[in-house]
Amino acid sequence: MTARELDAAGITEPRLRDAYTHCRRLNARHGRTYFLATRLLPPERRPAVHALYGFARHADDIVDVCDGDLRRLADTGTQRRAAALDRLAGDLALGLAGGTGAAPVTLALADTSRRYGIDHGHFADFLGSMRSDLTVTEYADFAALRAYMHGSAAVIGLQMLPVLGTVASQEEAAPYAAELGVAFQLTNFLRDVGEDLDRGRIYVPQDLLAAHGVDRDLLRRCRDTGRSDRRVVAALRAFEDLTRAAYDRAAPGIPLLDPVTRPCIRTAFVLYRGILDAVAADGWAVLHRRAVVSRRRRALTAADGLLRVTAARLAARRRPPGSPGNAAPPPARAKESL
Template identity: 65%
Template sequence: MSARELDAAGITAPSLRADYAVSRRLHAAHGRTYFLATRLLPPGRRPAVHALYGFARRADEIVDAPGPRARKAARAAALTTLERRLAAALAEGPGEEPAVRALVHTVRVHGIDPSYFAAFLASMRMDLEVTGYADYAELSRYMHGSAAVIGLQLLPVLGTVTDPAEAAPYAAALGIAFQLTNFVRDLGEDLDRDRVYLPADLLAAHGVDRGLLVHSRRTGRGDPRITAALRAAVALTRAVYREAEPGIALLDPASRPCVRTAFTLYGAILERIEAEGYATVHRRAVVPRGRRAAVALGGMAAAARVRARRPGAPARRATPGAPA
């Protein structure tokens, strides 16, 4: 199936096909929800999404590598190496590792603004230094690079039926909504890495601090104050989803089933968190396989209807080299 995607995208060079295959495997192994939704895109657009995810995953693997924080200097050096390799490949090509080569090809084909990757890597570097955020404004500065620009990177691949500048704020908001969902879902796992992404003032409003979270994680005991704080975090996240949702209608119709499916599946994570009593400090909430399958089938049906209608108006794309 990956060969069909590469053929549809016009990627013929054997070495480049191998690079994209590496990114696709990273996507399939580590981004289950995103990967499932990506399957609903036209085959020719999927390799670009795999490349974008694959590069992001490489950076994640560096900053989240297991081991004591004493290895922070090594992680920082590895992130600097990745950043330099990307800059060199963008300037000269083709790059020194598969994820970079696939990404640079995608950037050039789809005209993605390279500054988005500088912002992304700056946020990844923050993960080596910052362990908490005082308020939502402070967290938003981190999420600009770690989440908002991901939506902006994807926009030229997905295509729009309007000026891409009109769709961009919605794409950025959806990236943030997905990441906020991860922050709530992965609270316990992030604590194990000495990180708390939920704003400290939101937690404090319900009598929660880092010490209480750590105690609850270590003892396995729940606390009504944590439940109340997570309920507020879920409400905040849902507000960002509502902000982002109108942007789906601005996308190329062929891309809407993919994004709608990701939107629904990530929203279902919040539903599971609620159903399980906001226990994410102890365990990760997982959407049941049956629910995932039902949503995916609905997305497949929507994608089939779009293909059957064969809309005559082509999607507008971002100008190559300009921000989406």
């Protein structure tokens, strides 16, 4: 299946194929919900999404030092991790400049950027937020958190937009794509409150916690004892409300996407928002365990997405070229630099 995707995308150079395959493995291993939705994209667009995910995941692993080849950094200090991010940024710059010495994740990302004309500034903004994770451990209010999420989440949606394609201008679709990236990350923050606390970070804004009588010590105590506290539950419910509002703001952007890519994003939208339902059903016990969407719901949502993909592709074949219902085709394939 990987070879079919790479062939469909016109990726023929062996080292590039290996780089994209590496990114695909990262997506399959770490981004189960995201990977499932990606399977609904046209095959020729999947490698680009894997490249975007693979680079983001690699940078995140440097910061969090949670698994994989980066485990050796687990006991190192902030300066070592910052140096690792600097090396990643340098490697990306090399790849974007057409250099052949780039590592797999940066090699695939640079190639995707050339093929789809992705703004390099999005990558710089992303790495800036990753660097802030090395020293910033909490956020005073939602405005401060949103400033961080511009680089860590909103730009991910903006990177995806040229790959997905639109029936409107990209300028019109961009705010919705950015907001969906924010909604996905807010969902991750809620789901991972306990794990992030173990890393010393709290992404739920401090003013929201304080409004419900919650501070770091109370969160730590609940995490360590396994006990719940009504004040913590109230704060987490308020954070859930903020997250649902982000989904509501992002939803109008889905119809602006290319019809053949809408089912992918709609599936991701439904599954990620479903994590909020799972958190609520589990009593907002995110300090003690990770809430997951049931396999049955995942399967039903994926099946619905597959039906929508089939219908969209059939409709696209019936429409004459250039008709209003047809999105512009993806950008022309870039000449491979290796």
